Amino acid sequence: MELFVALRYLRGKRKIGFISWITYISAIGVCLGCFVLVVALSIANGFEKEVRDRIVGTLAHAKVLKHNSQPITEYQTLRDYVLDHPQVIGASPFISGKGGIEHEQVQDGIMFTGVDPELEHTVTEISQSIKRGQFFLDTLKSRRGRDFPGVVLGTGLANRLGVDEGSEVVLMSLATEEGELDPVPKMGRFTVSGVFQTGMHEYDANFVYVSIASAQNLLNMEGVEGIQIKTTNLFRADRISANVRDYLGGYPYSVVDWQTQNRSLFEWMKLERLVIFIVISLIMVVAAFNIISSLIMMILEKRKEIGILMGMGATSGSIMKVFMLNGVVVGFIGSTLGVLMGLGLCLIQYHYQVIPLPGDIYFISKLPVLISSFDVIAIYISANVICWLATLYPAWKASTMLPAESIRYE
Incomplete structure (x- = not known):
């Protein structure tokens, strides 16, 4: 009713x-x-x-690091051990650092990452984001006919510098040359092998990829900073990475996942x-x-x-x-x-x-x-x-x- x-x-x-x-x-x-x-x-x-x-296509699901930013020297052994974890499907060593880049008097600040080009595709999709050229970090001939290690830049950075495949650039790190009385930044000349585009302005405008050997030379470093890992579940990367840390025995190892890196x-x-x-x-x-x-x-x-x-x-x-x-x-x-x-x-x-x-x-x-x-x-x-x-x-x-x-x- x-x-x-x-x-x-x-x-x-x-x-x-x-x-x-x-x-x-x-x-x-x-x-x-x-x-x-x-x-x-x-x-x-x-x-x-x-x-x-x-x-997630640019960054790995998680990273295994050492406390107090200590380098990992036996990284190949550690990588193999991490890969034995049942919830890890990819692992690759890396080194990251801050520095500058120069091309024909044009300078800019950058974040450079040293990676193994043969393993990087197992943890990120950066090699699939190449817009021009190729993801090649070994020795490469420049347009001037000189051989230098390869470097891959983001589109925003490449446009600001006015470079393309074959261009020569100079990378500078915050480390200094050993044996110098006056501090001189460590420098290296590279040949641009490719330009990537992730669609994220912050990455395309500031990120640079070089080989692990080149990054070690720029930073006066032995070993690597850490191991990037790809997990079986993107959304449970925090729990899986914590489990990986326990699997490694805890201290001196620590982990950081992609959600923590981009929490804000x-x-x-x-x-x-x-x-x-x-x-x-x-x-x-x-x-x-x-x-x-x-x-x-x-x-x-x-x-x-x-x-x-x-x-x-x-x-x-x-x-x-x-x-x-x-x-x-x-x-x-x-x-x-x-x-x-x-x-x-x-x-x-x-x-x-x-x-x-x-x-x-x-x-x-x-x-x-x-x-x-x-x-x-x-x-x-x-x-x-x-x-x-x-x-x-x-x-x-x-x-x-x-x-x-x-x-x-x-």
């Missing part, structure tokens, strides 16, 4: 036609809020996935998604106020009918259910339509990529979307809960009316 009366009131005729229009507008508000939330959060998820894929970036993305959810949810809150106002006007308009129903034996609980169902139905219709429309648009973009992005500004050419079932369910439940809460006070006031008072002035 309660649902039947609630639906009759929703359709509304004659005197309450205007009230019904407010109810419809409330449903549109809920629909719009759900639609925008589904689309916005799916886009945020899509960008997060794209950023994560590019970070991903925390910012989580905060951004939370802000999006809260701000756009205000649309549904506004719709909830419309539901409250329409119910209050409807109750005032329907005082006579409420009195008659109560006089015929309807309980206060039944009257309260009538007006609660009114708001619940509005929330159900609005949230269902909004979520379905949002999912429809996201699926169209996912499969057909109809919305482009300027590739010269963003690192992708199409708007990325990733639908999260958790987000969709949370949006749907939140919308319905907001609409249900909006009905409580008006429905309670209607249930407390006295039958005689309700029809006295009718």
